[in-house]
Amino acid sequence: MYFRYFIILLLLTGCVKFTPQYLSGSAYDRSLILFNEGMMAEAREIAFSVKKGEPEYKAARDLLSQIDRLAPKFAERHAALGEEYERVGLYSLAAKEYAAALEFDPDNRIISKKLEAVEQIQSSIQTEELTTANQEALANVHYKKGIAFLNSKQFAKARDEFALVMKLIPRYRDTEKLLTVTTKEINEAINIHLKNGIDYFQKEELELAIKEWKIVLELDPYNKTAADYKARAEAILEKMKDIQEQR
Structure with a gap:
């Protein structure tokens, strides 16, 4: 009973290779079943396996001739469908149709080139998607590090992390806003430490002044005011050291 239900299910789902007719049939019978189901490539392969001298050899050869006559038409249909899929950007479906067309017309160089072209496009898309995924993962790492540095008031490091995120993905989450906040904090810190250094100077x-200007230069390595003051203070300290040594 269960076997009958299984056979009915297979018939309803189109699994012709599991039907009793197919399983118990001769090579020619199987090729004919496949032919009637539109599975031309497989039908051709099985029909071709019928050897000369076998009872159904002539029938198999006639079927092969019929398949060969119909093959170009089926190839054209699959190729045309492939072109439609390719036109609307459905490259995986286009590749399947071109491959199906080549089963009917293996020597068709035009279809072969079209298949190669869409496969290259597919590969490029997959590579681009992978690159994008990697960039997003990397951006997320730097974003989290930037947040951590910002919360611990390590503004220069936070700025560098957020800048890396912006370079990877320009509009990643609220990075632009956080970079603006961080830059503001850095500018305020620069002004405070620069002023403190001048006051100490x-x-x-001088040593306390130099420490303040070093902090400024860590935040802004190109700050000319801090660099000039620091150089002057270091020069004065060096002269004072020479004077003390001469005494």
Whole structure:
């Protein structure tokens, strides 16, 4: 009983290779079943296996001739469908149709080139998708590091991390806003430490002044004011050291 239901299910789902007729049939019978189901390539292969001298050899040869006559038409249909899929950007479906066309017309160089072209496009798309996924993952790592540095008030490091995120993906989450906040914090810190350094310098506390300007230069390596003051303070310290050594 269960076997009958199984056979009915197979018939309904179109699994012709599991039907009793197919399983118990001769090579010619199987090729004819496949031919009637439109499975030309497989039908041709099985019909071709019928050897000369076998009872159904002539019938198999007639079927092969019929397949060969119909093959170009089927190839054209699959190729045309492939072109339609390719035109609307459905490259995986286009590739399947071109491949099906080549089963009917294996020597068709035009279809072969079209298949090769869409496969290259597919490969490029997959590579691009993979690259994008990698960029997003990397951007997320730098984004989280930037947040951590910002929360711990390590503004220069936070700025560098957010800048990397922007380079990878320009509009990643709220990175642009966070970079603006970080830059503002850095500018405020620069002004504070620059002023502190000048105050120490005027009080002749040169070593403390130099420490303040070093902080400024860590935040802004190209800050000319801090660099000039630091150089002057270091020169004065060097002269004072020479004077002390001469005493």
